[in-house]
Amino acid sequence: MTDSAPLAARAIGSYAKGCLAGGEALPTDGANWQVMRLSRNRNWGHPELVQFLKDLSNDAPSLGWRGLLVGDLAQPRGGPMLSGHASHQIGLDADIWLTEMPDRRLTAKEREEISAISMLKGPLDVKDADRSVDPRKWTDSRARLIRRAASDKRVARIFVSPTIKKALCEFETGKDRSWLRTVRPWWGHHYHFHVRLTCPKDSSGCKNQNPPPPGDGCGKELTYWLSDEPWVPKKPEDPNKKPKVVKKRPMALSALPKSCKTVLAAQ
Template identity: 30%
Template sequence: MKFYCFVLFMIVSVLGLSAPVQAGARDQAVGSYTKGKLKNASQLKQSGPGYVLLFPHRDRAYGTDDLIETVETVAEDLAARFPEGERLQVGDTSARQGGFISGHASHQNGLDVDFGYFRMNHQEQEFNWSTLFPDFTALGFDEEFVIGGKLSSNFDLQRNWELFKALVSTTKINRIFVDQVIKASLCTYSRSIDDFSVETLRHLRPWPKHGDHIHVRLLCPASSTNCAQQEPVAAGSGCDELGIE
């Protein structure tokens, strides 16, 4: 009986029929990104203009109002400007009440979200049924864009650069974790098209194991008075630290 209940829960989650989130109360990010919780969360729909959830069955699509609004606004903007491309592919945000979720050290207070990188071939990741049953220790993104220390030819420099600029322009971003090779490539690319944005580049933080996905972290909302803000990113583009002048 437990097995059948589990399967029913998974089917309901995959179909996007999750229980409604409490309405009326103000959302609260509590504690830190790595030791926190989430109150009165908003829930990201399974899909919307310009985006799709990759793992709806995990029931990890909750966040602060700021997080949900940022995903929806940026995705719709990119889709309008690049209608021929694939949708923004959204991985985990947070659990309904925050706290630890397997596969992540952070994502605990509704201010973190993972995205897949945009691809030159415009293909969206297909749903993998095998992710229904493990403990979700793997993030589940299906393409690595840094191979042998070099950027894959399937990495869409233009659209990923525009995505990062759009995110930073919201003024709600604390930092964005990407692979070192990806940041170095964007330093070079942005200068080559005369669009060298120090403000965007300084928010891109080189971090291991981020060659297959983007990790976006938002600032604590002003209304979340018990949220522990991470220190701001350093001044400057950071490109010189990667040997890019």
């Protein structure tokens, strides 16, 4: 499917099991954004996500960030992808690079080939690692951009590396720390941050997640994420052990909500 389903806009199902009707493409270029990896055709979202990205990009320069490099949103009709993400299925998730948009238009080839830059100081999976962002890469402008995104009423959650969550907890010195609740530590997410919107009003059959636990999330949970526990394997691996081969199979269409059949068939 290279085009969206010509139906009323609707996010159907849950973030990791669903599809998208009436998807809208985020244009590949705007004054303050550029879409990356055009060949993937994953710049589709619910119109509310597209609007959110336009609004965020508009505010970016005032935050000291020239503009957004936008990674994957969803496929034209959402649904499971063969590579890359479990979620991003209902047009409400978007990856935004932690690399600033350059002051020129990238060519289509550059948009395929340029790599995002990791914010990590070093590897996370070694004992007693310093699980921090690299101060030569991380900047307050990045923190301001994520704060702006997390303060938006349309946003349910933002996923970042625990190292970034820590940097944000330290960055916010003002009284209002409520936005930090929306920013959740997760695996990966040190090249980009992942924005997830709440279900739009028009989307019956769209399932919100439970809201994050109360509080700024800068305490116990973060301490755990920054410890060896989640990262360092307990026992040294037996070098003679056969590696487990886990074949990732695409999710069967029958696993998706029933209305997704209509979405896939719509012409």
